Amino acid sequence: xxKEKQQILKEKLGLLPLSVSKIEGTPRIWVNAVxxxxxxxxxxxxxxxxxxxxxxxxILSTGTETGRKTAEQTIKEVDGYIYFPLDFPWVVRxxxxxxxxxxxxxxxxxxxxxxxxxxxxxxxKTMLANGRISARSFNRYRRTRFLWKKxxxxxxxxxxxxxxxxxxxxxIGAEPEKVFISGNSKYDTLISRANPGFKAxxxxxxxxxxxxxxxxxxxxxxxxxxxxxxxxxxxxxEFPHLIFIIAPRHIKRVASVEKALRSEGLSDFIHRSSLxxxxxKSPIIILDVIGELFYVYSLGTIIFCxxxxxxxxxxxxxxxxxxxxxxxxxxxxxxxxVERELLGGAGAGIEVKGAASLVREAMVLLNNxxxxxxxxxxxxEAIQKMEDAAxxxxxxxxxxxxxx
Numbered sequence: 001x002x003k004e005k006q007q008i009l010k011e012k013l014g015l016l017p018l019s020v021s022k023i024e025g026t027p028r029i030w031v032n033a034v035x036x037x038x039x040x041x042x043x044x045x046x047x048x049x050x051x052x053x054x055x056x057x058x059i060l061s062t063g064t065e066t067g068r069k070t071a072e073q074t075i076k077e078v079d080g081y082i083y084f085p086l087d088f089p090w091v092v093r094x095x096x097x098x099x100x101x102x103x104x105x106x107x108x109x110x111x112x113x114x115x116x117x118x119x120x121x122x123x124x125k126t127m128l129a130n131g132r133i134s135a136r137s138f139n140r141y142r143r144t145r146f147l148w149k150k151x152x153x154x155x156x157x158x159x160x161x162x163x164x165x166x167x168x169x170x171x172i173g174a175e176p177e178k179v180f181i182s183g184n185s186k187y188d189t190l191i192s193r194a195n196p197g198f199k200a201x202x203x204x205x206x207x208x209x210x211x212x213x214x215x216x217x218x219x220x221x222x223x224x225x226x227x228x229x230x231x232x233x234x235x236x237x238e239f240p241h242l243i244f245i246i247a248p249r250h251i252k253r254v255a256s257v258e259k260a261l262r263s264e265g266l267s268d269f270i271h272r273s274s275l276x277x278x279x280x281k282s283p284i285i286i287l288d289v290i291g292e293l294f295y296v297y298s299l300g301t302i303i304f305c306x307x308x309x310x311x312x313x314x315x316x317x318x319x320x321x322x323x324x325x326x327x328x329x330x331x332x333x334x335x336x337x338v339e340r341e342l343l344g345g346a347g348a349g350i351e352v353k354g355a356a357s358l359v360r361e362a363m364v365l366l367n368n369x370x371x372x373x374x375x376x377x378x379x380x381e382a383i384q385k386m387e388d389a390a391x392x393x394x395x396x397x398x399x400x401x402x403x404x
Contacts, residue, residue, distance in 0.1 A: 025057030149173025348379025
């Protein structure tokens with residue numbers, strides 16, 4: 001174990017850096033965001049907390065290294081960063097005694113029984129923000145409802161993304177008077193993140209000209225690549241210069257993507273990581289780096305979001321939509337029902353059943369650029385109307401911090 005890993009383990013065991021224990025300010029607020037997605041959701045909340053309480057001490061904890069790096073790069077309004085402690089009573093007590101928070105906010109559905117119980121006994125207010133319970137998680141929680149009712153009772157407030165999430169958490173034991181619906185703070189910053197400057201930069205990195213059409217398959221899972229590759233081959237018959245970018249949901253599956261491409265006679269591909277020092281001649285790019293997909297969406301002419309043609313619950317279709325893109329997805333969108341309804345209602349989301357329907361719908365948009373633009377813009381406008389979730393979450397936090 002290298003020194004960096006040792007330091008991470010020490011923090012998770014409650015051995016925090018001395019600098020953290022010396023942080024001063026009132027009120028003391030601790031925000032927990034386990035990984036990259038939660039950090040993105042936390043960003044707008046933390047920024048508004050700082051504006052509301054300029055003299056506060058704000059600590060941000062993460063559970064993963066990628067989450068920590070993202071937090072340090074994107075959230076500058078905090079006084080310190082730590083790793084979230086392991087949920088052992090003696091570790092939790094140690095960290096809470098050091099930080100002495102007046103309010104603890106955990107993002108999405110990070111629920112730690114010992115932590116919440118001990119925080120409540122110590123008189124610390126606790127809040128769930130951006131709460132989400134997927135269909136798969138809901139089934140697991142329901143089977144152990146007798147356990148979760150007591151755990152959820154330790155929260156002072158639970159701010160859920162949607163009515164569906166609110167009903168689910170109440171049905172597994174949350175007290176109805178503590179449950180609120182505030183929307184998704186992750187989307188508060190989406191439109192502002194879709195900066196034209198980033199589009200120009202990623203276009204240069206991938207060596208793609210403005211006139212070139214791009215078919216982007218994002219966050220694909222096992223079982224989807226063959227379907228998408230077949231669709232691409234069919235689209236090539238009408239659009240022989242169509243560029244294909246494929247981004248597997250997990251980088252470790254790059255070899256599987258390569259195999260799927262070769263099995264369809266498509267061996268002329270290049271990895272994104274190779275484009276740093278190589279001129280792109282291949283029409284196919286495998287996105288094998290972390291952290292660029294959001295910006296690559298800006299280049300997509302046709303965009304498919306994975307985890308939806310297989311039973312994985314879908315992926316975040318609003319990220320490409322905020323660039324003014326029409327988004328294709330499969331029938332399995334159980335984890336993103338609100339997002340599907342939003343884009344579908346705006347005409348910027350299209351459900352496909354397989355390769356044939358994807359090709360058919362994609363051909364319509366490839367042949368009608370003005371329709372493609374108008375529908376994409378309607379999706380972007382629909383997202384803009386959602387941008388007040390952070391305000392609702394912070395107003396709830398203010399109620400819990402009424403003495404400050």
